[in-house]
Amino acid sequence: MSDRAGKTLSERVGALRPNPVVNTGLSLAPFVVAFALAMVVDTVVGPLVGATWTEILLDVGIAILLAGSLNVVNGYAGQFSLGHAGFMLLGGYAAAWLTFYGSMKFFGTWEPVGGFLGSGQLLFLGGCMLGGLVAAVFGVVVGLPSLRLRGDYLAIVTLGFGEIARVLGQITARQPKNVEQVAERSWWDLADNLGGAEGFSQIPNYTRLFFVYLFVFILLILAYRLKYSSKGRALLAVRENEIAAEAMGIDTTRAKVSAFVMSAFFAGIGGALYAHRVGVLKPTELGFQKSIDLVIIVVIGGMGSITGVVLGAAILVILPELFREFSEYRMIAYALALVAVMLLRPQGIMGVKELWETSWWRKGVARLRGGKRGGA
Amino acid sequence: MDDVLETTINTLAVGGLYALIALGYTLVYGILRFINFAHSDVVAWGGWLALSIAGVFGWTAAGGAPAIAVPVVLVLTMAVCAAMGVTIERLAYRPLRKAPRLNVLITAIGVSLLLQNVGILDGVFGNKPDTIRPLLANSVLGEVGAVQLRLYDLMTIAVTIALVVGLERLVYGTRMGRAMRAVSHDERTAALMGIDVNRVITVTFAIGSALAAAGGILFALRNDLRLTADASWVLLGLKAFVAAVVGGIGNVRGAAAGALLIAFVEVFVHRYVGAVFADKPWVSQLQDIYVFGILILVLLFKPSGLLGKAAVEKV
Amino acid sequence: MTGASSGAGHPALETRALSLSFGGLKAVSEFSLAVPVGGLCGLIGPNGAGKTTVFNLLTGVYRPDEGEVLLGGVRVDGRKPSYIARCGMARTFQNIRLFGELSVLDNVMTAGGVRTRSGLFRTLLRTPLHVAEERALAERALALLDVLGIAHRRDEQAKSLPYGDQRRLEIARALATEPRVLLLDEPVAGMNTQEKRAMRALIQSLREQFGVSILLIEHDMGLVMEICEQITVIDHGVTIARGAPAQIQNDPAVIEAYLGVPDDAAAAAGPEGAA
Numbered sequence: 001m002s003d004r005a006g007k008t009l010s011e012r013v014g015a016l017r018p019n020p021v022v023n024t025g026l027s028l029a030p031f032v033v034a035f036a037l038a039m040v041v042d043t044v045v046g047p048l049v050g051a052t053w054t055e056i057l058l059d060v061g062i063a064i065l066l067a068g069s070l071n072v073v074n075g076y077a078g079q080f081s082l083g084h085a086g087f088m089l090l091g092g093y094a095a096a097w098l099t100f101y102g103s104m105k106f107f108g109t110w111e112p113v114g115g116f117l118g119s120g121q122l123l124f125l126g127g128c129m130l131g132g133l134v135a136a137v138f139g140v141v142v143g144l145p146s147l148r149l150r151g152d153y154l155a156i157v158t159l160g161f162g163e164i165a166r167v168l169g170q171i172t173a174r175q176p177k178n179v180e181q182v183a184e185r186s187w188w189d190l191a192d193n194l195g196g197a198e199g200f201s202q203i204p205n206y207t208r209l210f211f212v213y214l215f216v217f218i219l220l221i222l223a224y225r226l227k228y229s230s231k232g233r234a235l236l237a238v239r240e241n242e243i244a245a246e247a248m249g250i251d252t253t254r255a256k257v258s259a260f261v262m263s264a265f266f267a268g269i270g271g272a273l274y275a276h277r278v279g280v281l282k283p284t285e286l287g288f289q290k291s292i293d294l295v296i297i298v299v300i301g302g303m304g305s306i307t308g309v310v311l312g313a314a315i316l317v318i319l320p321e322l323f324r325e326f327s328e329y330r331m332i333a334y335a336l337a338l339v340a341v342m343l344l345r346p347q348g349i350m351g352v353k354e355l356w357e358t359s360w361w362r363k364g365v366a367r368l369r370g371g372k373r374g375g376a
Numbered sequence: 377m378d379d380v381l382e383t384t385i386n387t388l389a390v391g392g393l394y395a396l397i398a399l400g401y402t403l404v405y406g407i408l409r410f411i412n413f414a415h416s417d418v419v420a421w422g423g424w425l426a427l428s429i430a431g432v433f434g435w436t437a438a439g440g441a442p443a444i445a446v447p448v449v450l451v452l453t454m455a456v457c458a459a460m461g462v463t464i465e466r467l468a469y470r471p472l473r474k475a476p477r478l479n480v481l482i483t484a485i486g487v488s489l490l491l492q493n494v495g496i497l498d499g500v501f502g503n504k505p506d507t508i509r510p511l512l513a514n515s516v517l518g519e520v521g522a523v524q525l526r527l528y529d530l531m532t533i534a535v536t537i538a539l540v541v542g543l544e545r546l547v548y549g550t551r552m553g554r555a556m557r558a559v560s561h562d563e564r565t566a567a568l569m570g571i572d573v574n575r576v577i578t579v580t581f582a583i584g585s586a587l588a589a590a591g592g593i594l595f596a597l598r599n600d601l602r603l604t605a606d607a608s609w610v611l612l613g614l615k616a617f618v619a620a621v622v623g624g625i626g627n628v629r630g631a632a633a634g635a636l637l638i639a640f641v642e643v644f645v646h647r648y649v650g651a652v653f654a655d656k657p658w659v660s661q662l663q664d665i666y667v668f669g670i671l672i673l674v675l676l677f678k679p680s681g682l683l684g685k686a687a688v689e690k691v
Numbered sequence: 692m693t694g695a696s697s698g699a700g701h702p703a704l705e706t707r708a709l710s711l712s713f714g715g716l717k718a719v720s721e722f723s724l725a726v727p728v729g730g731l732c733g734l735i736g737p738n739g740a741g742k743t744t745v746f747n748l749l750t751g752v753y754r755p756d757e758g759e760v761l762l763g764g765v766r767v768d769g770r771k772p773s774y775i776a777r778c779g780m781a782r783t784f785q786n787i788r789l790f791g792e793l794s795v796l797d798n799v800m801t802a803g804g805v806r807t808r809s810g811l812f813r814t815l816l817r818t819p820l821h822v823a824e825e826r827a828l829a830e831r832a833l834a835l836l837d838v839l840g841i842a843h844r845r846d847e848q849a850k851s852l853p854y855g856d857q858r859r860l861e862i863a864r865a866l867a868t869e870p871r872v873l874l875l876d877e878p879v880a881g882m883n884t885q886e887k888r889a890m891r892a893l894i895q896s897l898r899e900q901f902g903v904s905i906l907l908i909e910h911d912m913g914l915v916m917e918i919c920e921q922i923t924v925i926d927h928g929v930t931i932a933r934g935a936p937a938q939i940q941n942d943p944a945v946i947e948a949y950l951g952v953p954d955d956a957a958a959a960a961g962p963e964g965a966a
Contacts, residue, residue, distance in 0.1 A: 146672075146675075146676070149675060149676075149679050152409075152411060152477075153675055153679050155411075156411075156617075156618075156621055156675065157671070157675050157676075159614075160618070160669075160671045160672045161668075163614070163664060163668045164664075164665055164668050164672075167661065167662070167664045167668075170661060171658040171661045171662070284607070287607075288610065288614065289607070289610070292485055296482060299478060299479070299482050303478075331489060331605075332489075332493045332494060335487070335488075335489035335493060336490065337486075338485065338486035338489070339468055339486035339487060339490070342472065342475075342479045342480075342483040342486065343468075343471050343472065343483070346472070346475045346476065346479045
C-alpha cells in the first residue's frame with residue numbers, strides 16, 4: 001500500500017495541511033471584503049444611482065438572496081421545490097414579530113430608531129437571524145419526510161406546504177397597534193398576533209442596501225464554497241444520479257435535507273429583509289405565485305450556476321421595472337419571453353457553468369493577457 | 377338528516393367540478409409526465425368564452441335565456457377550448473418534447489401567464505368581473521324533506537357523470553384509448569408499434585381542454601366570473617390538481633375518486649368541524665388546509681396516490 | 692464505520708442463504724457465497740439469471756427477504772446502500788451510471804468525498820482540515836485516473852467520454868470510496884478484444900495495488916475462466932454450480948443452463964450470444 005495510487009485519503013491529509021495562519025486569513029478575508037463591499041454599495045452606489053434605482057437595487061438584492069438560496073436545493077441537489085415562498089413567509093413573520101413588538105416594548109414606537117448598527121438595527125439583525133432559524137427549523141420538519149419523494153411529487157408536497165403556510169398566516173389574530181396593548185402582553189402571547197389576512201403591518205423599515213448586500217455577499221461566498229467542495233459535489237451527484245450517489249456512500253436523504261435546510265435558512269433571511277422593506281407582510285403575496293417567480297429566476301439563470309442566478313435575478317427584476325409604463329402588455333411580454341427562452345435556450349443563460357468557466361470569458365481573459373504581453 | 381343530505385349534494389356537485397378539471401391534469405400527466413400549469417387558465421377561459429358565446433346569441437340579458445342555452449353554450453365552448461388546448465400543445469409544448477421536464481413546466485407557466493394577461497385586455501374579456509348566471513334559471517326541481525334539489529347541482533352531477541363515463545369508455549373501449557394507454561405506458565415502444573404519438577397527444581389535449589371548459593362553465597354558473605388573471609382560478613386549478621395527485625395521477629378513475637375525496641374534506645368535513653368549533657371563527661378558514669393536508673398525507677404514505685401504481689426505477 | 696481489524700479471519704464478503712421474491716416470482720433463492728480476502732471471484736449465469744439482482748442485494752438496493760450479508764464478518768443486510776458503501780463495498784453498474792454533467796475528475800472526487808471528515812460548517816468556513824482534505828481528494832483522484840489510464844480526460848464531462856472510458860471511470864469512482872470489496876458488473880461489456888485484454892490486466896492489478904477483494908459478473912466466458920479463482924453459476928436465481936474454472940467448464944448443469952436441453956431450439960443462444 002506504499003505505492004502512490006493505493007494511499008488512502010487519511011494517509012495523505014497530514015502532508016497537505018495548509019499553514020494555519022494563512023488559512024485563517026484566507027478563510028475570513030472574503031467576509032471582510034463582503035462587509036466592505038456592502039458598505040460601498042450602501043454609501044457610494046446608492047446615492048450615486050438615486051432613489052428610484054436604490055429601490056430597484058434593493059429588490060434585485062432580495063431576489064438574489066431568495067433565488068440563490070433556492071439554487072442550492074433546486075440547482076445543486078436537483079430537488080424541485082415549489083414552496084420556497086413559504087419559508088420566506090415564515091422568516092418574514094418571525095423577524096417582523098421580533099422587530100415590531102420589540103420596538104413597541106423597548107423603544108415605545110414602531111418606527112426605526114438608532115443609527116448605523118445602533119440598537120434598532122441590532123434588533124433588526126436579530127430578527128433576520130431569528131427568521132432564518134425559524135425557516136431552517138421548518139426546513140427540517142418539511143424536508144425530512146418529503147425529500148424521500150422524487151421529482152414532481154416533491155414539488156407537489158412543497159407546494160402544499162407553501163399553501164398551508166399561507167393559509168396559517170391568513171388565520172392569525174389581529175395585531176395590537178398601540179404601545180400599552182403590546183406592553184401588557186408577553187412575547188409568547190403575541191406569537192399568534194400576526195395580522196391575519198390583512199397582513200402584518202407597520203413593520204419598521206430597516207432594510208437598506210447595506211444589510212441586503214451583506215447577506216447577498218455572504219450567501220454567494222457560502223454557495224461558492226459549497227459548490228466546490230465534497231459536500232457540494234455530493235449534492236450535484238444526487239442531482240445527476242441518485243442511485244449511483246447512494247452506491248458511492250453518499251447518504252442522499254441527509255445531503256438533500258441539509259441542502260434544504262441551508263436553503264430555507266437564507267430564504268428566511270430573505271423573507272425578513274422583504275418584510276422590513278415593504279412594511280406590510282401579506283400572506284397572499286407570498287403564495288404559490290411567488291415560489292414560481294423564484295423557480296423562474298433559477299431556471300432562466302441556469303440551474304446550479306451562482307453567477308447565472310445573480311444575472312437571472314437582475315434581469316427579471318430590472319426588465320419589468322423598465323417597462324413599467326406599458327403595464328398592460330408587460331406581463332404578456334414577460335410570458336412570451338419566458339416561453340421563448342425555454343424554447344431557444346433551455347439550459348438558461350449560464351447552464352451549469354459559472355461566468356469564469358464559459359468559453360467566451362476564457363477567451364476574453366486570454367486576449368487581455370495576450371494584449372498585455374504584446375504591449376509590454 | 378336534511379342537513380346531511382344537503383351537504384352530500386353539495387359535496388357531489390363540488391366533487392364533479394373538481395373531477396372535470398382534474399381529468400385534464402391527469403390525462404396530460406399520464407402521457408407527457410408534466411404538470412400542465414396552464415390548465416387552470418383554460419378553465420378560466422372556458423368560463424369567459426361561454427359568456428362571449430352566449431353574448432353572440434343574445435342570451436346574456438337577465439332572464440332571457442331559453443332552456444337550450446346551457447347545452448349549446450357548453451358544447452360550443454368545449455369545442456373552442458379543445459382547439460385552444462391543441463394549439464397550445466403544438467406551439468409551446470411540442471418543440472420541448474425531448475427537453476428536461478422542468479423546462480416544459482416553466483413553459484407551461486409562461487403559457488399560463490400569457491392566457492391570464494391576454495384575457496384581461498380590453499379587447500378580449502376585459503378587466504371587470506362579469507357573470508353567466510342568467511343562463512341558467514335558478515329553479516328548484518323538487519324537495520326532499522326541507523332540502524331543495526336545485527337544477528344547478530343536479531346538472532353539475534349529471535354532466536360530470538356523463539363526461540367521466542364517456543371518457544372512461546373512450547380510454548378503455550376504443551382504439552384511440554388503447555393508443556393513449558400505450559403511449560402513457562411507454563412512448564417509444566408505442567411509436568415503434570406504429571402508433572402516431574403526436575396524434576394521441578393532440579387528442580389528449582383536446583379532451584382535457586374540453587373537460588376544462590365544462591368545468592369552467594359549471595364553476596361560473598355558480599360563482600361570479602372573476603378576471604382571468606385572478607388568483608382564484610389558480611387555486612381552483614391547484615385543488616383539482618391535488619385531486620388528481622391524491623387519486624393517483626395518470627389514472628382516470630383515480631382523478632374522479634380523488635376529486636370526491638377532496639370535495640368531501642372541503643365541504644363535508646369543513647361543515648361539521650366548523651359546527652363543532654363554532655366558537656372559534658378561524659376554524660371556518662381551514663378548508664384549504666384540509667385539502668393540502670390530505671395531499672401531503674397521501675403522498676407521504678402512498679406517493680403514487682390512492683389508485684396509482686408505483687413506478688420502480690431499474691438498477 | 693467498522694474498522695478493518697474486525698475483518699480478521701473472516702472472508703471479505705460472505706452471504707448466507709439470501710432470498711428475494713418479486714411478487715410471486717423468486718428472483719434469488721438461498722444464495723450463499725464467500726469471497727476470501729484478496730480473492731477474485733466470478734458470478735455467471737444466462738441472461739435474466741438474477742446476477743444483477745444479487746449485486747443489488749449485496750449493496751442494499753434491495754432488502755433480502757431472508758438471509759444475511761456479511762462484510763468482513765459484520766452484518767450489513769437491511770442497511771441503506773450508502774451505509775454499506777461506507778462500510779467498504781463499492782460497485783460499478785451494468786448500465787453505466789456516471790454523474791454525467793460533472794467532469795471526470797469531479798466524478799472521482801465526489802466518491803472520495805465520503806471518506807472526508809469535515810462537515811458542512813468546516814466546509815463553509817474552509818478550516819485547515821477541510822482544505823487539506825480537498826487537496827488530498829484531488830491528489831488521490833488524479834492518481835486513480837492515472838491507474839485507470841484516463842488522466843488525460845480529467846476535465847471532460849463524464850457523459851462525453853467514449854464507452855470504454857466510461858467503464859474505466861466507473862471503476863476509478865468505485866475505488867475512490869476506498870472499498871474492501873469491489874463488485875464489477877460486466878466490466879468488459881461492449882469492448883473489443885484489445886480493450887478486453889487491457890481491462891483484464893487492469894482488474895488483476897487492482898487487487899495488489901488497492902488490497903481489494905473482487906466479485907465480478909461477466910458474460911465473457913474467456914475472461915471469467917482466465918482470471919477468476921472461483922466461479923458461482925446461477926440460473927433462475929438458484930445456484931447450480933460452484934468451483935474452480937476447470938470444474939465449471941465441464942459441469943453438465945452449467946452446460947444445460949447455457950445451451951438448454953439438446954433438442955431445444957434456443958441452443959443457438961450460447962454464452963456469447965447472451966452478452
